[in-house]
Amino acid sequence: MSEDRVPGFATLAVHAGAQPDPTTGARITPIYQTTGYVFNDAEHAASLFGLQAFGNIYTRIMSPTSGVIEERMAALEGGTAGLAVASGHAAQLVTLHAMMSPGDEFIAARQLYGGSINQFNHSFKSFGWNVKWADIDDVESFERAVSPKTKAIFIESIANPGGVVTDIEAIAAVAKRAGVPLIVDNTLATPYLCKPLDHGADIVLHSMTKFIGGHGNSIGGMIVDGGKFNWMASDRYPMLSQPRPEYNGMVLGETFGNFAFAIACRVLGLRDLGPAISPFNSFLILTGSETLPLRMQRHSDNAKAVAEYLAAHPKVTWVSYAGLAGDRYNKLAQKYCPKGAGAVLTFGVEGGAEAGVKVVAEVELFSHLANLGDTRSLIIHPWSTTHSQLTEEQRKAAGAGPEMIRLSVGIEDVADIIADLDQALAKT
Amino acid sequence: MTAQPRDLDYPDDLISSILRSVKTIAMVGATPNTARPAHLVMKYLLGQGFRVIPVNPGQAGKDLLGQKVYASLADIPEPIDMIDIFRRSDAADGIVDEALALDPRPRVIWMQLGVRNDVAAAKAEAAGLTVIMNRCPKIEFGRLCGEIGWFGVNSRRLSSRARQAPSTFQRMRIPGKE
Numbered sequence: 001m002s003e004d005r006v007p008g009f010a011t012l013a014v015h016a017g018a019q020p021d022p023t024t025g026a027r028i029t030p031i032y033q034t035t036g037y038v039f040n041d042a043e044h045a046a047s048l049f050g051l052q053a054f055g056n057i058y059t060r061i062m063s064p065t066s067g068v069i070e071e072r073m074a075a076l077e078g079g080t081a082g083l084a085v086a087s088g089h090a091a092q093l094v095t096l097h098a099m100m101s102p103g104d105e106f107i108a109a110r111q112l113y114g115g116s117i118n119q120f121n122h123s124f125k126s127f128g129w130n131v132k133w134a135d136i137d138d139v140e141s142f143e144r145a146v147s148p149k150t151k152a153i154f155i156e157s158i159a160n161p162g163g164v165v166t167d168i169e170a171i172a173a174v175a176k177r178a179g180v181p182l183i184v185d186n187t188l189a190t191p192y193l194c195k196p197l198d199h200g201a202d203i204v205l206h207s208m209t210k211f212i213g214g215h216g217n218s219i220g221g222m223i224v225d226g227g228k229f230n231w232m233a234s235d236r237y238p239m240l241s242q243p244r245p246e247y248n249g250m251v252l253g254e255t256f257g258n259f260a261f262a263i264a265c266r267v268l269g270l271r272d273l274g275p276a277i278s279p280f281n282s283f284l285i286l287t288g289s290e291t292l293p294l295r296m297q298r299h300s301d302n303a304k305a306v307a308e309y310l311a312a313h314p315k316v317t318w319v320s321y322a323g324l325a326g327d328r329y330n331k332l333a334q335k336y337c338p339k340g341a342g343a344v345l346t347f348g349v350e351g352g353a354e355a356g357v358k359v360v361a362e363v364e365l366f367s368h369l370a371n372l373g374d375t376r377s378l379i380i381h382p383w384s385t386t387h388s389q390l391t392e393e394q395r396k397a398a399g400a401g402p403e404m405i406r407l408s409v410g411i412e413d414v415a416d417i418i419a420d421l422d423q424a425l426a427k428t
Numbered sequence: 429m430t431a432q433p434r435d436l437d438y439p440d441d442l443i444s445s446i447l448r449s450v451k452t453i454a455m456v457g458a459t460p461n462t463a464r465p466a467h468l469v470m471k472y473l474l475g476q477g478f479r480v481i482p483v484n485p486g487q488a489g490k491d492l493l494g495q496k497v498y499a500s501l502a503d504i505p506e507p508i509d510m511i512d513i514f515r516r517s518d519a520a521d522g523i524v525d526e527a528l529a530l531d532p533r534p535r536v537i538w539m540q541l542g543v544r545n546d547v548a549a550a551k552a553e554a555a556g557l558t559v560i561m562n563r564c565p566k567i568e569f570g571r572l573c574g575e576i577g578w579f580g581v582n583s584r585r586l587s588s589r590a591r592q593a594p595s596t597f598q599r600m601r602i603p604g605k606e
Contacts, residue, residue, distance in 0.1 A: 007586055019591035052468050054575050055594045062579055070580030081581040249463035257541045257564060259581050
């Protein structure tokens with residue numbers, strides 16, 4: 001391609017990061033299923049370990065297979081570099097590890113995936129990383145939570161499971177005033193529907209387990225470095241701005257320019273904490289990523305039709321889907337995800353928790369499981385499953401009330417999806 | 429002399445034609461401190477086959493990565509294609525003056541990542557030199573030859589040709605016409 005032509009999204013989804021293999025000419029990225037890579041000699045090994053040269057070392061730190069999905073995700077999000085890790089949770093751990101010291105704080109939206117709420121409230125607290133919760137519907141609450149100890153703000157572009165679309169630009173303005181990076185989990189929207197870096201985010205995270213892989217076969221996470229945050233502006237981020245004893249006094253922020261954050265996550269977080277992704281998972285996720293734009297459009301179109309069907313159903317008390325005309329987040333959806341509001345929607349069924357459990361028991365096409373972003377339509381009753389470890393108050397704050405059912409609408413024929421819900425609701 | 433701040437979005441074609449054509453690079457601010465970017469970049473460029481001549485008055489006459497260090501550009505006894513400036517931005521003005529006094533003149537003034545001096549750049553460009561600012565030749569070389577894409581960096585390039593392996597076993601090459 002002409003060197004300065006900017007390729008479109010679908011072209012990047014197929015090609016970014018992937019070229020035929022240099023040794024065999026294999027067109028598809030091979031699964032480099034090896035733990036380590038040979039060095040030329042001791043001097044070469046020392047150069048690689050000292051970050052003085054680029055090269056293959058060890059699969060805990062890098063893999064040529066994972067490198068392709070890393071570059072592809074960076075290209076799709078419009079970032080400078082990516083880092084693949086073992087899961088979305090690992091992406092959150094490695095990202096915050098590069099910013100936080102014991103006693104530091106970060107601000108997070110209350111409306112998050114329940115697993116993230118657990119991770120922030122409990123596991124991270126044991127590291128001395130203190131989460132301050134704020135409300136996505138009240139931008140001021142983020143402003144009020146800022147303190148001298150704040151190191152980052154964390155939000156989801158489309159929050160799981162409540163169907164909340166976040167006003168990314170408003171929160172980005174708070175982060176900018178506080179001088180801290182804005183981290184956006186873009187799992188539910190994917191860069192096909194929403195590009196947080198265009199709206200002021202500094203770092204984008206994914207659970208690639210969901211739509212990026214898209215077929216429900218592999219757990220994986222991704223960190224995309226937006227390349228714009230100035231880590232060297234103060235001494236608040238010593239992993240990037242101070243000489244690192246692990247690397248003979250190297251300052252990562254000045255050595256690696258606008259992808260220094262991704263490097264810090266790789267050579268400090270991933271190297272030392274260890275949540276490496278398997279090359280095989282990277283391969284499966286790569287294959288899935290090629291059809292991301294096709295799938296996301298279909299997911300969104302199907303979900304909108306399902307939401308409209310449910311909204312008109314007498315046993316359905318409410319539907320939350322930002323793609324639905326009149327939904328409280330519809331305006332924000334039109335701004336941030338104009339092509340569609342994604343696959344995930346929630347609705348309330350008459351009869352509370354008991355009715356919710358019954359609908360899940362009666363569906364035949366929908367699969368009852370905790371994942372989302374599969375080609376298959378998925379259903380879950382969060383109150384009794386994913387969110388059951390949270391307090392009643394936390395469940396409600398996260399949008400997971402007793403009557404609520406979450407759907408991840410698949411890419412099957414939409415008439416079949418609706419027929420399945422119809423027969424299940426009829427039996428409830 | 430005044431110069432307007434400008435967008436530093438250099439086209440890939442420009443960067444790759446520079447890195448494909450220059451052979452001899454004078455590195456002002458070269459250092460024996462192995463933790464400093466100047467050291468890493470010199471080592472990398474030498475490894476990729478460039479001739480790199482270190483310039484640093486405090487190290488003059490010593491050996492750095494097998495190369496003799498000179499006190500100033502004027503002391504270098506051979507023609508230079510490109511000057512890579514690893515100094516504070518405000519030092520670039522004087523370095524450009526020294527560069528323009530050389531015979532023959534270098535073709536390219538390259539200011540390292542974090543180094544930008546629009547006045548010095550305008551002066552060099554008025555004299556017919558090509559100027560790149562706030563970029564690292566190691567990063568750009570690694571990006572354009574596809575090497576750092578192996579490690580998740582967005583190379584912003586697509587190709588259906590077989591890629592090169594990282595420079596474990598050979599020197600890298602930026603694709604395109606010489």
